[in-house]
Amino acid sequence: xxxxxAAPAAPAAPATTTPRGRRPVVAALMLGMxxxxxxxTIVSTAVPQIVGDLGGFTVFSWLFSGYLLAVTVTxxxxxxxxxxxxxxxxxxxxxxxxxVGSLLCAAAWNMAALIAFRIVQGLGGGAxxxxxxxxxxxxxxxxxRPRIQARLSTVWATSSVAGPVAGGLLAxxxxxxxxFLINLxxxxxxLWLVVRHLQEPSRxxxxxxxxxxxAGALAVFATGALLxxxxxxxxxxxxxxxxxxxxxxGASALLAALTVVIERRAAEPIIPGWVWRRRTIASVNLALxxxxxxxxxxxxxxxxxxxxxxGLGPIAAGFVLSVMTLSWPVSAAFSDRVYNRIxxxxxxxxxxGAALLxxxxxPLLPYPGEAWHPALLxxxxxxxxxxxxxxxxxxxxxxxxxxxxxxxTASVLFCRQVGQSIGAALFGAIANGVLxxxxxxAPVDGLPGDLDAVARTLxxxxxxxxxxxxxxxRAVDAAVDHVYVGAAGAAALALLALITLAPRRFPVITEPSxxxxxxxxxxxxxxxxxxxxxxDR
Numbered sequence: 001x002x003x004x005x006a007a008p009a010a011p012a013a014p015a016t017t018t019p020r021g022r023r024p025v026v027a028a029l030m031l032g033m034x035x036x037x038x039x040x041t042i043v044s045t046a047v048p049q050i051v052g053d054l055g056g057f058t059v060f061s062w063l064f065s066g067y068l069l070a071v072t073v074t075x076x077x078x079x080x081x082x083x084x085x086x087x088x089x090x091x092x093x094x095x096x097x098x099x100v101g102s103l104l105c106a107a108a109w110n111m112a113a114l115i116a117f118r119i120v121q122g123l124g125g126g127a128x129x130x131x132x133x134x135x136x137x138x139x140x141x142x143x144x145r146p147r148i149q150a151r152l153s154t155v156w157a158t159s160s161v162a163g164p165v166a167g168g169l170l171a172x173x174x175x176x177x178x179x180f181l182i183n184l185x186x187x188x189x190x191l192w193l194v195v196r197h198l199q200e201p202s203r204x205x206x207x208x209x210x211x212x213x214x215a216g217a218l219a220v221f222a223t224g225a226l227l228x229x230x231x232x233x234x235x236x237x238x239x240x241x242x243x244x245x246x247x248x249x250g251a252s253a254l255l256a257a258l259t260v261v262i263e264r265r266a267a268e269p270i271i272p273g274w275v276w277r278r279r280t281i282a283s284v285n286l287a288l289x290x291x292x293x294x295x296x297x298x299x300x301x302x303x304x305x306x307x308x309x310x311g312l313g314p315i316a317a318g319f320v321l322s323v324m325t326l327s328w329p330v331s332a333a334f335s336d337r338v339y340n341r342i343x344x345x346x347x348x349x350x351x352x353g354a355a356l357l358x359x360x361x362x363p364l365l366p367y368p369g370e371a372w373h374p375a376l377l378x379x380x381x382x383x384x385x386x387x388x389x390x391x392x393x394x395x396x397x398x399x400x401x402x403x404x405x406x407x408x409t410a411s412v413l414f415c416r417q418v419g420q421s422i423g424a425a426l427f428g429a430i431a432n433g434v435l436x437x438x439x440x441x442a443p444v445d446g447l448p449g450d451l452d453a454v455a456r457t458l459x460x461x462x463x464x465x466x467x468x469x470x471x472x473x474r475a476v477d478a479a480v481d482h483v484y485v486g487a488a489g490a491a492a493l494a495l496l497a498l499i500t501l502a503p504r505r506f507p508v509i510t511e512p513s514x515x516x517x518x519x520x521x522x523x524x525x526x527x528x529x530x531x532x533x534x535x536d537r
Contacts (some may be wrong), residue, residue, distance in 0.1 A: 019158030022139050026148065028193035030155045031134045031186055032091070035098060036128040037156045039121060039183070040067065041163030046176045053176065058110025065232045066115050070122025071129060072417040073224030077217045078127045079134070079410020080151070080270045083403055084212065086200050087135050090406075094127020095191045101453075102183040119393075130410040135198070137397040137405055140509065145394045150333035153390070157325030213266040219259040220270050225253040228418070229430045231425040240286050240429065275411045283501035284414040286397040287348065290494035291389060292419025294359065296427050297480075297487035298324060298378060305480040310371055322376045325381035331386030336394075338387065344395030344506045345498055352494045358384060359488035363481035367474065388494075398508045423490065430486055431479040438475035444468045 043050070043063050051060055101121030108114035136148045170178045208486040230248035238244045263269040276282045298321060306317035331351075358381045365373045393412060400408045402428040435454060439447055444465065448454050456473050457464060464472070 023191045024197040025135070025139060026151070028190045028198070029136060029148075030151060031190035031193075032095060032128045032132050033152050033155045034159045035095075035183055035187055035190070036071075036125045036132075037159035038070075038166065039102075039125065040064075042167040042179050043118075046167040046170065046179055049176045050114070050174075051111075054108065054111045054114060056114075057517040059111060059115065061232075062115045063118055065229075066119045067125065067423070068230050068232070068417070069225055070119045071126045072228060072421070073221045073415065075122055075130045075410045075414040075417065076220055076271050076407075078130045079406040079408075080217075080268070081212070082131050082134055084268065084405035087131050087138065087406065088194065088200050090127055091131045091135065091194055091198075092191065094124045094131060095187055096124070098124025098128060099184055099187040099191075100124075102180040102187070105180040106177040115505040129407070130413055133393070133408045133413065134397075134406045137394075137409065138402065142394070142398050143340075145397070146333060146336040146390060149390050150329050150396060153332050153386070154329040157328055188513075193321070202451075211268050213263070213268050213270050216259065216262045216266050216270040218262030219255060219262050223252055223255040223259050226255060228421050231421045234425055256424075271411065272407060275407065279501055279503050280399050280506055281396055281408055281411065283497050283503075284392045285411055286501065287352070287392060287494040288389065288412055289415035289419035290490045290497065291352075291385065292416040293423035293426070293493075294355070294487040294490035295385075296420060296423035297359065297483050298381065300424060301427065301431065301480050301483050302374065302378070304439040304455050305476065306371070306374065307380075308455045308476045309368055309480070311368070311373075312371060316371065320371055321378060323375050324378040324385075325348050327379050327382035328386040331383040332390040335387050335390050339391045339395070343504070344391045345502045345504060347391045348388045348395075349495060349498050351384045351389075351391075352491055352498070353389065354384035355381055356488055356491040356495065359484050359491055362484040367477055395506045395508070399506055401509060423487075427483045427486055431483050434479040434482045435475050438471075438478055442468065443471055447472065 048058055050063070055295070061422070078090055078094065098121055101117055101119075101124055104117035104120060105114055108117055132152070136152060137145060140148050167176075167179055170176065170182070226248050230245055230252060234240050234245045234248075259271075263271055264273070274281075302321050303317045306312045306320045310317075310320075312320070334346060335351075338350070342350075358377055362377055365377075378382070393409075396412060397405055398410060444467075447464065447468065448457050454476060458469060458472055458476075
């Protein structure tokens with residue numbers, strides 16, 4: 001298939017050119033990814049100690065929401081900045097900002113200060129997530145990218161699962177402030193490796209001084225902040241159809257329209273129009289947004305199912321979920337053997353098709369069943385999603401040159417993050433709606449009406465009678481079953497985006513190291529040879 005747009009003027013060049021030179025940079029990327037991943041979950045098990053020390057029980061959820069908001073809404077800005085000024089200064093600034101936020105969190109004197117400093121952490125975390133993924137694509141040619149992406153996937157999965165365990169241990173045996181102080185030596189090592197070893201490709205000096213679209217950045221930030229606040233707090237802090245929810249959704253819609261106007265007029269927009277005009281990038285954005293949507297089912301609702309329905313403890317429930325992180329990186333590492341044969345699009349469709357069937361199988365599990373039943377499904381789901389996500393990320397990064405890769409990667413991660421926020425709100429409403437309907441005919445009065453309260457009730461054997469407890473367990477089982485059916489619907493949306501929008505073959509920019517025969521290093525390329533070639537894959 002011919003390219004839908006002109007090829008960039010300069011080829012994508014690796015940040016470092018030798019395997020030995022790449023090793024310390026890869027180590028820095030893995031450390032940075034671990035920081036960003038673990039801080040999204042490490043606070044969860046330390047909440048009782050933090051609240052006991054600082055107070056603020058009614059607003060502690062913002063410890064997570066504030067961090068998520070800051071990471072998500074800054075991704076497009078950092079992507080554009082990395083394309084304009086280079087990856088290295090953006091990554092260095094992100095690490096420093098993250099470490100400053102960590103130090104401030106450790107010194108927080110009340111809950112409001114801790115929430116504010118978590119937002120500072122998130123501002124650095126946004127730079128870590130997007131820029132690390134972009135540098136990983138810069139470091140390796142197309143045929144080697146699955147290896148580094150699999151390593152980053154392994155780090156992310158391991159850190160996300162280890163976060164709650166580490167947070168509980170530090171809060172229980174040391175002090176909750178060590179949750180943030182432990183970031184300092186890790187981040188310092190990553191920062192030193194980046195400063196010393198990351199070498200960016202030389203680029204021609206632009207004819208005019210690069211301009212940053214600060215008005216667009218502020219508009220994107222405000223729009224994302226209002227929308228995500230509405231999604232995260234709706235149905236929790238206030239009812240969905242209350243004045244706060246309607247006001248936030250209305251204001252975010254107006255700001256979104258204003259953002260479009262600003263970006264159309266900007267010389268260097270934060271979110272360029274070509275991100276959505278190019279079929280490949282637009283389809284991958286939508287498909288990974290749908291994946292973020294469906295990921296809420298296992299990560300948010302499966303632990304509740306394992307504890308409330310199967311009667312497992314927190315550690316065993318965490319294991320049921322964590323098996324997904326075992327198969328995901330393995331599947332991702334071997335995905336190149338598939339997409340090199342059948343292409344990026346078909347490989348992703350194969351993975352998401354398998355995920356759709358696995359999600360639909362969850363409601364068919366016997367009640368109450370054995371722990372290995374959902375564990376087996378999660379093992380298969382991790383393999384399916386590894387086969388889906390990595391080919392799309394590698395594929396879309398390979399369709400753009402160096403000067404567009406940061407923006408492209410950030411748009412993909414931004415859509416995935418927004419999908420997760422929408423999924424948390426949507427599936428939370430579905431689960432609580434099903435639960436409320438089931439509790440209308442409950443055998444006893446005075447039972448809790450939402451999923452979290454029901455889960456806490458089932459943790460106390462004497463809270464209700466055995467008959468009422470059994471009824472609550474079946475209600476939780478039905479609620480989670482409906483969530484998984486909804487997640488299957490999200491998988492179907494991802495498939496639909498790939499079928500209807502994605503080109504059959506991605507217009508990949510081939511680099512010299514991707515060619516079957518390497519050019520003579522002594523030869524001087526002509527103008528046509530210097531430009532990157534395109535190869536459909």
